[in-house]
Amino acid sequence: MGFFPPDEVIDDGQRPDPQQPAWWGPPDDEIPMTWASPAMLGVTDHVAVALIGAEVFSDGVILRIERRLRRLTMPRQTWSRHREVFLGHDAEDAPGRLRYGLVLDDGRNVFDSGPAAGSADPFLTPSSSVLTRQGGGGSGDDRSFSTTDRLWLWPLPPAGPLDLVFQWPDLGLDESHTALDGSAIVALSSRAVALWPHG
Numbered sequence: 001m002g003f004f005p006p007d008e009v010i011d012d013g014q015r016p017d018p019q020q021p022a023w024w025g026p027p028d029d030e031i032p033m034t035w036a037s038p039a040m041l042g043v044t045d046h047v048a049v050a051l052i053g054a055e056v057f058s059d060g061v062i063l064r065i066e067r068r069l070r071r072l073t074m075p076r077q078t079w080s081r082h083r084e085v086f087l088g089h090d091a092e093d094a095p096g097r098l099r100y101g102l103v104l105d106d107g108r109n110v111f112d113s114g115p116a117a118g119s120a121d122p123f124l125t126p127s128s129s130v131l132t133r134q135g136g137g138g139s140g141d142d143r144s145f146s147t148t149d150r151l152w153l154w155p156l157p158p159a160g161p162l163d164l165v166f167q168w169p170d171l172g173l174d175e176s177h178t179a180l181d182g183s184a185i186v187a188l189s190s191r192a193v194a195l196w197p198h199g
Helices: 076-086 182-191
Strands: 033-035 039-043 047-056 061-069 101-102 109-113 130-140 144-154 164-167 174-178
Touching: 033 182, 039 164, 039 174, 047 164, 047 174, 061 076, 061 130, 076 144, 101 130, 101 144, 130 164
Parallel strands: 109 130
Antiparallel strands: 033 047, 039 047, 047 061, 061 144, 101 109, 101 164, 130 144, 164 174
16 A cells, blocks of 8 residues: 555546436537538628538537628728627527528428427427527637537438528528438438447
């Protein structure tokens, strides 16, 4: 035995939180496969929004979207308003707010929302597909701002074409549709790597 005695082990009775429901976000015990197929969703003189690609997990998909705002010669008051809208400080139910959605190959429409949308109990398994927007951080200054949106689609969509729908009227971006190769995305799900495959 060494000079120092062993520390006393104290069991405080606390246990880890239960694992979050799958529809809330991607599993934290997998390394996803990357699907890279950039596409411009909308652009003006001051705003650009683009799909960068997807992270494909065994049970769902994250669509990664980059948003950029630049000032150029915009007056300070106008810039301040654009910046507030860009950062999502406008009303959550504003008609011209940023919105995403998907049309699945079977014709179902999925709209971006929180995991508990349409249900009084967030732990109750949704009866249809869920598209949850998760912020990925951002930065900016008096000339420009950038941020990332991560859209968690659960469960995996049916194989076939996906239609990504986007609009942001408050910043001059009308509804647009972008075709995605849903079959290629879904095919990658079987190659997601489990960090602890044996439990």
